[in-house]
Amino acid sequence: MGPGPSDVSPRVLSALARPTIGHLDPQFQALMEEIKAALQRLFNAPDHACVPLPAPGTAGMEAAIMNLLEPGDRCVVAINGAFGGRMADMAGRAGATVVTVDHDWGLPVDVARVEAALSGAPTKVLAFVHAETSTGARSDAASLCAVARKHGALSVVDCVTSLGGIVVDVAAWDADVVYSGTQKCLSAPPGLSPIALSKRAQAAISGRKEKVRNWLLDFNLLMSYWGGEGGRTYHHTAPINALYGLHEALVAIFEEGQQAAIVRHARTHEALVAGIEAAGLSMLVAEKDRLPQLNTVRVPDGVDEAAVRTHVLKHWDLEIGAGLGPLKGQVWRIGLMGASATAWHVRLCLTALCEALNAQGFKADAQAALAAADGKLG
Amino acid sequence: MGPGPSDVSPRVLSALARPTIGHLDPQFQALMEEIKAALQRLFNAPDHACVPLPAPGTAGMEAAIMNLLEPGDRCVVAINGAFGGRMADMAGRAGATVVTVDHDWGLPVDVARVEAALSGAPTKVLAFVHAETSTGARSDAASLCAVARKHGALSVVDCVTSLGGIVVDVAAWDADVVYSGTQKCLSAPPGLSPIALSKRAQAAISGRKEKVRNWLLDFNLLMSYWGGEGGRTYHHTAPINALYGLHEALVAIFEEGQQAAIVRHARTHEALVAGIEAAGLSMLVAEKDRLPQLNTVRVPDGVDEAAVRTHVLKHWDLEIGAGLGPLKGQVWRIGLMGASATAWHVRLCLTALCEALNAQGFKADAQAALAAADGKLG
Numbered sequence: 001m002g003p004g005p006s007d008v009s010p011r012v013l014s015a016l017a018r019p020t021i022g023h024l025d026p027q028f029q030a031l032m033e034e035i036k037a038a039l040q041r042l043f044n045a046p047d048h049a050c051v052p053l054p055a056p057g058t059a060g061m062e063a064a065i066m067n068l069l070e071p072g073d074r075c076v077v078a079i080n081g082a083f084g085g086r087m088a089d090m091a092g093r094a095g096a097t098v099v100t101v102d103h104d105w106g107l108p109v110d111v112a113r114v115e116a117a118l119s120g121a122p123t124k125v126l127a128f129v130h131a132e133t134s135t136g137a138r139s140d141a142a143s144l145c146a147v148a149r150k151h152g153a154l155s156v157v158d159c160v161t162s163l164g165g166i167v168v169d170v171a172a173w174d175a176d177v178v179y180s181g182t183q184k185c186l187s188a189p190p191g192l193s194p195i196a197l198s199k200r201a202q203a204a205i206s207g208r209k210e211k212v213r214n215w216l217l218d219f220n221l222l223m224s225y226w227g228g229e230g231g232r233t234y235h236h237t238a239p240i241n242a243l244y245g246l247h248e249a250l251v252a253i254f255e256e257g258q259q260a261a262i263v264r265h266a267r268t269h270e271a272l273v274a275g276i277e278a279a280g281l282s283m284l285v286a287e288k289d290r291l292p293q294l295n296t297v298r299v300p301d302g303v304d305e306a307a308v309r310t311h312v313l314k315h316w317d318l319e320i321g322a323g324l325g326p327l328k329g330q331v332w333r334i335g336l337m338g339a340s341a342t343a344w345h346v347r348l349c350l351t352a353l354c355e356a357l358n359a360q361g362f363k364a365d366a367q368a369a370l371a372a373a374d375g376k377l378g
Numbered sequence: 379m380g381p382g383p384s385d386v387s388p389r390v391l392s393a394l395a396r397p398t399i400g401h402l403d404p405q406f407q408a409l410m411e412e413i414k415a416a417l418q419r420l421f422n423a424p425d426h427a428c429v430p431l432p433a434p435g436t437a438g439m440e441a442a443i444m445n446l447l448e449p450g451d452r453c454v455v456a457i458n459g460a461f462g463g464r465m466a467d468m469a470g471r472a473g474a475t476v477v478t479v480d481h482d483w484g485l486p487v488d489v490a491r492v493e494a495a496l497s498g499a500p501t502k503v504l505a506f507v508h509a510e511t512s513t514g515a516r517s518d519a520a521s522l523c524a525v526a527r528k529h530g531a532l533s534v535v536d537c538v539t540s541l542g543g544i545v546v547d548v549a550a551w552d553a554d555v556v557y558s559g560t561q562k563c564l565s566a567p568p569g570l571s572p573i574a575l576s577k578r579a580q581a582a583i584s585g586r587k588e589k590v591r592n593w594l595l596d597f598n599l600l601m602s603y604w605g606g607e608g609g610r611t612y613h614h615t616a617p618i619n620a621l622y623g624l625h626e627a628l629v630a631i632f633e634e635g636q637q638a639a640i641v642r643h644a645r646t647h648e649a650l651v652a653g654i655e656a657a658g659l660s661m662l663v664a665e666k667d668r669l670p671q672l673n674t675v676r677v678p679d680g681v682d683e684a685a686v687r688t689h690v691l692k693h694w695d696l697e698i699g700a701g702l703g704p705l706k707g708q709v710w711r712i713g714l715m716g717a718s719a720t721a722w723h724v725r726l727c728l729t730a731l732c733e734a735l736n737a738q739g740f741k742a743d744a745q746a747a748l749a750a751a752d753g754k755l756g
Binding site for chain 1: 397561
């Protein structure tokens with residue numbers, strides 16, 4: 001129950017162990033087509049090219065930035081946590097002129113400040129994180145994509161932690177490049193990064209003056225491998241077994257229903273928050289901006305935050321995440337992602353956390369916490 | 379039995395399906411340490427930093443090129459097949475001045491011509507492929523690394539197809555950056571790229587003037603994640619389940635013995651070649667330069683090479699690789715890699731191939747082919 005990877009269900013684990021076939025085998029190519037279609041549905045991006053990149057979520061970020069930006073392009077990056085900062089670093093490596101809009105950690109991205117930065121000069125790309133895993137804050141992707149379009153910029157939206165847990169609606173946002181990871185709310189193992197590219201983004205990439213500074217993630221090459229129009233051009237050897245796992249995870253999501261999964265995430269989050277507050281703790285992020293799948297809980301004064309994490313790992317085999325950057329030592333990060341977003345997980349976590357807090361001398365009433373959570377679980 | 383992925387054994391498939399734990403969990407960190415040590419042993423690189431990169435073998439190539447080269451550096455690339463060409467493309471994307479030494483496909487790299495290119499001007503990197511998967515030719519890595527050192531260049535050696543199938547001896551070669559994939563002679567699923575870096579290479583990377591044009595594969599960042607000296611710095615989410623599979627594959631290799639596996643590859647190769655020749659076919663590569671794990675067989679005049687591949691896939695569920703680039707339509711590529719390098723595979727392949735050839739009107743005597751192979755299998 002850290003910031004990821006989330007629990008992977010037995011059916012997905014079992015799919016990983018299917019025999020490895022050739023990546024150019026017609027049967028495997030049929031699986032590739034199914035995955036592409038399922039990702040279009042999951043992102044709600046029927047007009048985007050959707051493929052899973054053969055590396056963890058960071059590869060989605062790197063692919064978006066490196067494919068869109070050329071030396072001298074202006075890029076505005078909203079930074080409200082660790083992952084916005086990473087985008088800015090990558091944009092510099094792409095040779096872009098990077099303008100950052102910096103926020104205190106825990107806040108959502110400020111649309112007005114981003115628009116002011118976009119107004120400063122012609123801008124190729126606006127990049128931001130929809131669901132900041134380092135803080136638990138949700139930003140307004142629809143409004144941010146709209147200001148990008150208004151100022152003629154392509155939008156890059158990091159949905160690593162949001163996809164599958166809250167609404168991700170690429171078509172409604174009219175977003176350009178949106179990527180995610182498999183190890184958060186999709187509950188597949190880490191190692192792949194689903195990505196969606198608009199026609200505008202594809203045109204920008206195929207019209208580049210310089211080659212992309214990344215061969216493995218160059219969409220001009222990748223699309224002739226995943227393109228599906230007749231004979232595929234060999235590019236890399238796809239991670240066959242990881243793709244079996246992703247396929248099964250996607251089947252499971254559509255069996256439950258995307259909307260049902262989002263409701264489940266919201267409900268377990270409300271229960272966890274009720275329990276956290278009943279235990280005498282408080283949340284970092286304002287209620288309206290909270291991510292249900294990533295809960296940042298303030299460490300009370302006088303409590304050794306690392307000792308609490310060690311306690312729950314040792315006695316309950318339960319992982320809770322530490323704070324990153326300026327939040328180091330200040331918060332715990334509790335994930336409720338995918339197969340980990342259940343009433344059982346909420347009750348286990350509250351029980352373990354209260355025990356660990358009491359061991360530290362902080363009085364946390366586990367019975368009250370569980371009762372408050374149960375009140376929301378219904 | 380194509381150019382990869384090779385068959386994955388049930389024990390490795392089963393390891394893939396172990397429960398996904400957190401990538402910062404102490405148990406997982408212990409597994410990381412075991413993998414690092416096993417890779418040092420496998421590469422025979424006790425003084426190199428050895429880690430598995432979180433993407434297929436192409437990521438090893440990209441990491442080597444992008445980390446070592448800065449804009450303006452001179453790079454000599456030997457091209458004797460598809461993968462040398464890919465290295466040259468990447469070196470250009472790194473901003474290097476690229477000098478290629480081009481060979482006809484099917485030939486090993488010519489050490490004298492490479493040395494002449496190195497003599498032309500101060501050179502930062504010599505890059506070449508040890509075992510060209512597109513042609514089946516083996517090059518002399520020891521001599522090529524020696525001429526690189528003589529001329530003050532760092533050596534980058536592509537061992538994607540060689541590692542585990544023929545001798546890879548990084549310490550004896552005194553090679554700088556050596557990488558491989560998991561889906562060839564290691565018989566784990568595709569998706570990871572083991573890489574070894576010498577102290578010279580590490581110093582060159584930490585002393586760069588510009589940032590690496592790749593965040594995910596930047597060794598300055600990667601080494602503080604995989605470094606192992608106390609607290610790890612979060613970088614990316616490791617592909618946990620894929621690493622379970624690699625770990626099990628490494629255990630299996632050491633159980634058999636590295637030398638025993640190399641002898642097994644050599645013996646099955648000799649049997650396959652004997653059978654191929656008894657069937658009236660011939661090999662592309664000269665005997666002294668052949669890779670046991672990748673056998674390029676000339677397509678006889680009048681035979682439809684694609685129809686043969688389709689036949690063996692349809693009737694025998696057996697994959698044989700097509701020729702790439704200038705060898706398209708000219709050769710078949712038959713892999714004998716890792717768990718696919720067995721007498722059973724040799725006999726199956728000869729039987730299927732002879733049947734397909736006869737269906738095409740080319741008289742291939744399957745009995746003679748099997749007898750010739752059996753003579754080598756003993």
